[in-house]
Amino acid sequence: MALSSLLLLQLFFKRRQTIVKKGTVVEPSGSTKQLIFFFGTMVLVTLFFNRLGFPLSSFLLMLTLLRILGVKRWTFNLPLSFMTAIVCYFLFVQWLKIPLPKGWVGL
Amino acid sequence: MLKRIFSILFVLSLIVVMPIYAAEFPTKEVQIIIPWAPGGATDLIFRALAATTGKYLGKAVVVVNKPGGAGAVGYTETAQAKPDGYTLVSAITPLTILPHQVTTAFTYKSFDPVINVVKDPGMFLVRSDAPWKSLKEFLDYAKKNPDMITVGNSGAGGGVHLIALAFEKTAGVKFNHIPFSGGGPSVTALLGGHINAVSVSPPEGIEHVKAGKLKIIALFAEKRFELFPDVPIVKEQGVDFVMGQWRGLAASKGTPPDVIKKLHDTFKQGMDDPVFIKNAKDMVVNLSYLGPEDLGKLMAADHEFYGKLVKEIKK
Amino acid sequence: MFESLQHLINGFGIATTIHNLLYCLIGAIVGTLIGVLPGIGPIAGIALLIPATFGLNPTSAIIMLAGIYYGAMYGGSTTSILLNVPGETASVITCIDGYQMAQKGRAGPALAICAIGSFIAGTIGIFGLVFLAPPLAEAALAFGPPEYFSLMVFGFIVLSNVTGTSLTKSLMMAVIGLIIGTIGLDPVTGDARFTFGSISLLGGIEFVAVAIGLFGIGEVLVNVDQPSEMLEQHVFVPRLRELYPTLQDLKKSIGPILRGTGIGFGVGLVPGPAPVIATYASYMTERRISKHPEEFGKGAIEGVAGPESANNAACQSAFIPLFVLGIPFAPPTAILLGALLIHGVSPGPMLIGQHPELFWGVIASMYIGNFILLILNLPFVPLFANILRIPKKILLPLVILFCITGMYTVNNSIFDIWMMLLFGGLGFLMRKWAYEGAPLLLALVLGPKLEVAFRQSLMISHGDFGVFVNRPISMVFLLATAIFLVIPLIRMVLKKQRKEVS
DSSP, X not given: OHHHHXXXXXXXHHHTTOOOOOXXXXXXXXXXXXXXXXXXXXXXHHHHHHHHOHHHHHHHXXXXXXXXXXXXXHHHHHHHHHHHHHHHIIIIIIISOOOOOOTTTTO | OHHHHHHHHHHHHHHHTSOOOOOSXXXXXXXXXXXXXXXXXXXXXXXXXXXXXXXXXXXXXXXXEOOOGGXXXXXXXXXXXOSSSSEEEEEETHHHHHXXXXXXXXXXXXXXXXXXXXXXXXXXXXXXXXSOOSHHHHHHHHHHSTXXXXXXXXXXXXXXXXXXXXXXXXXXXXXXXXXXXXXHHHHHHHHTTSSSEEEEOTTTTHHHHHTTSEEEEEEEXXXXXXXXXXXXXXXXXXXXXXXXXXXXXXXXXTOOHHHHHHHHHHHHHHHHSHHHHHXXXXXXXXXXXXXXXXXXXXXHHHHHHHHHHHHHHHO | OHHHHHHHHHHHHHHTSHHHHHHHHHHHHHHHHHHHSSSXXXXXXXXXXXGXXXXXXXXXXXXXXXXXXXXXXXXXXXXXXXXXXXXXXXXXXXXXHHHHHHXXXXXXXXXXXXXXXXXXXXXXXHHHHHHHHHHHHHHHHTOOHHHXXXXXHHHHHHHTTTTOSOHHHHHHHHHHHHHHHHOEEOTTTOOEESOTTOSGGGGOOOHHHHHIIIIIIHHHHHXXXXXXXXXXXXXXXXXXXXXXXXXXXXXXXXXXXXXXXXXXXXXXXXXXXXXXXXXXXXXXXXXHHOSOGGGTTSOOTHHHHHHHHHHHHHHHHHHHIIIIISOOOSHHHHHHHHHHHHTTOOOSTTHHHHOHHHHHHHHHHHHHHHHHHHHHXXXXXXXXXXXXXXXXXXXXXXXXXXXXXXXXXXXXXXXXXXHHHHHHHHHHHHHHTTOOSHHHHHHHHHHHHHXXXXXXXXXXXXXXXXXXXXXXXXXXXXXXHHHHHHHHHHHHHHHHHHHHHO
């Protein structure tokens, strides 16, 4: 442990010379709200990934993210998300036999 | 309209999920969690066993790797799983070592043993051109030069490392232990002459012994290897020391006894399956069946033993 | 040597039976799919499909599994180029220039050059494997802990400014990578470091999580941060003629490809995640040698051709230690070792002698596999390039889905997904403030190994630092590092002198 901190210190000293250049400041705009929602959705889905199971999670994820990015027509959004979830399920779980969380839907 | 369809679909899927009353175990596939990355000895053995047991169980047996924390992640998860018999874990010697080294959320007591599958002895290998022709020469040199002979192992605090430490104590010598990240790198280092000896367990290093590049200088088994009948065990040479690693299966505590019995019986059938026996032989592992009570006793005994050993080292 | 040729011809005979061709094809296709999906790499792919090979004879089984290995390498570069998501760890460097090329509408040439470069590298690599295997294996054995340490110091110093942007920023990133690398169990003493009592952190932070997070998720977030109108657009899609590399492209790429092959082949012999390091080394070399280094980072085709070839060559040479010594140096070869064991073939010095048909059959099928992959991939280039036609607002959620799914498949761990998201956020910030992710990843990979080698060396030598200079190979690398550090200084001094004189 001591040795590793020695190595780190060595490099820390090099770091002292850095000038942190902060680039453009992020201005709050409509797109930032989008960003926050987007990220938030990812976090939420991850929280419930195990409980919801893979097929349901992927469906909800697609649905929500598409909506956030502006796909308003449900006739498009719903079937696309549904199809994606189904295709992925078959591809990964059935065909490639990769273990993915089952959730209470039991798939 | 679309919303209607959606909600109907939703309700339908809920209905489909209504609990299927478990007629008889098993109604779905059984999982074996392996707390290490794929490709290791444990992984291979249980994948082979899973393949043959599936047909006797009537449902698939699936292997899932959950590496991390030297095994802690996988063991913790199984210990906290529902004790319904669908989640098993590969219980191997490090299970009784780990809780003494770091604070874990489990010990061997968090599990109900099901069956033991293999048991392999530890051994020391040296290069064929090493200056020590026998165990006696090796130990004599070690006594005269404490802390000089470098002995590699597959990881600090791991199974073979502790075997090497225990051997040290029994033989009254002191080695210089060099950790590597796995059995492979440690054997490589020996081949390259960077260390003097290595502490391993089959099948690590076996191939090189067969090829004549390495030789077994110390074998910590009860009896000699079938494959190498000329290699004496240390017991025959005056050091009463036998130690190895075992690998078996366990379920989380509280699993109903009849489920355990069913699991035990089917895995035993899987073990006796000729395909598995052949696989095991090819991998040079030593099949050693133990039932649940015996495995439980073994785990308890090892837990005690390693507890003491780890304390000695930490001093 | 002629005996080898004879064997090789036999091997081709075996590899071209209908059965084995079929298995090779299946392996290659499955491998490509696995490579395209971020996260799940050849390791998981091979491990998962081992049971499928139980009924086959060993040669066919290994042919199929090896096919998966390099199929995954091919596939990994596809997502790197199209989506800036590394399909698997070695494709990280390809993201840098490959993605830029795609943004400029040159996705087609990028993909094609990957396939071509990989093929050439693979072919040359196979010959290297055939003729040089035993001596190379012996050479590989000569590397002990002190040599690894010196090699890695060299690699670290030389490669940390791989993208050539601000040196200080790169070093900062590298330091962060080093720190992240220390999280987990100390490999030498077994103590837990920086784990804050969390069991999930005991194993350290998964490299794949950091890679996909920084590059893939980071990229997606940067896109999401743009106003909605931008998301309606899709990337500029070229006409058919522009989908394939021009003659100029090919001319420019030939050098990098050959150099990449050489570098990759050499680096692949070193234990550890060699393909990753090989790509970094190739990129660095190309950038240094190039007559117009400013192009790198903005879509220079050399930055794709070189690393991809290095990648493939490193995969080939990774087989050498496996087959000759029976010791796997990289994780995917470890799985292959397991597969061999299950089929009753014990790799080691005796393998070539005992199972010549296996060894040569696999080698021959590697060549065929490369060929199949080239044929598979080239026509698909327009198809893949068309993926970029999908409007971003549909593409981005899909990418996220694949990233999350892929990440989970590595360790079946939700914690990894959290890490990925965390680094995604970090990657986003880094892009905004113009910091590079590549040095961080390099440090994450090399740092732990560097430390282990250092401590092992000192343990063996009982604390004697002389161990690093007393051994010739180690000394060579340390000298090289010193020279590398000193040259810029000398140049500066000389420049000043010249200025004063004139």
